Amino acid sequence: MTTTQHHPYARYVAIGDSQTEGVGDGDEARGYRGWADRLAEILAAVNPDLLYANLAVRGRRTALIKAEQLGPALAMKPDLVTVMAGMNDLVRPSGFDAARVAADIEEMFTELTAAGAHVATVTFPDIGRISPLARRALPRVLDLNARIRAAADRHGVTVLDTFPHRITGDPRLWSGDRMHASPLGHARIAAGMADALGLPGHEGWLATLPPLAPVSVWGEATAHARWFTGFMGPWLWRRVRGRSSGDGREAKRPVLGAVTVPDPERA
Structure with missing residues (x-):
């Protein structure tokens, strides 16, 4: 197949935070795959000459994504860029300014599209359906x-709109920390983005899953307690100390490189 049969992209750069880095899809020992890597694999299956870089770093707020990642992304002269930013701003207990966050995102849209890249982005699901403690964040979302x-409409940016779809709140699409997608969730985001970009064969990203087995009140309470102790508590402690999960970390794929397409059973 030639590149132009299904997509015109030869240089893909992903920028963002932990979701784009791939947290939830792998581990520290093996590394993280994530939806952007999976999307690159989908693109490379059509064009084996695709070059891909992933500049995302966990914990980054939108202003820092713009400050640290936009310039390097532009320097790579990409023809496709995915931008996922805003969640680390949105979940902060105070100081969230939707207008400021959106302005930073739009500035990235402006510069990337002006440089000739096609840009794609993602809206956020109803995070209150994933974590009950986040229900108050719905107006922010x-x-x-x-x-x-x-902003996407003003700049011709492709939008993967996750919010309207109930499947995006299914707990099986989320990892145990309820903050990052699970491997299945990352696979669904990648397929959704491929579908939004017009690649055929990925319409099933919204397919429903079999019903979940009922959980007792005690079982649900135990799960919430385990989650708070294992994940939410440490997250709050980092906030109190002014620390971030991304402190000292760098991008996992800071330069453009070839993509290895995995065996179908790994997908």
Whole structure:
């Protein structure tokens, strides 16, 4: 197949935070795959000459993504860039400014599209359906999503709109920390992005899953307690100390390189 049969992309750069880095899809020992890597694999299956870089670093807020990753991304002269930013701003207990976050995202859209790249982005799901403690964040999610859609419309940016679809709140698409997608969730995001970009054969990203077995009240309470102790507590402690999970970390794929397409059973 030639590149132009299914997509025109030869240089793909992903920028963002932990979701784009791939947290939840792998581990520290083996490394992280994630939806952006999976999307690169989908693109490389059509064009084996595709070059791909992933500049995302966990914990990064939108202003820092713009400051650290936009310049290097532009220097690579990509023809496709995915931008996923805003969640680390949105979940902060205070100080969230949807207009400021959206302005930083739009500035990235502006510079990337002006440089000739096609840009794709993602809206956020109803995170209150994933973590009950996040239900109060719904107005923030709605506000930021509306601003992202409007900015995308102004710049011809492709939007993978996750919010309207109930499947995006299915717990099986989320890892145990309830903050990052699971391997299945990352695979669904990659397929959704491929579908949004017009690649055929990925329409099933919204397919429903079999019903979950019922959970007792005690079982649910135990799961919440385990989650708070194992994940939410440490997250809050980092916030109190002004620390980030990304402190001292660098991008996992800082330069453009070839993509290895895995065996179908790994996908």
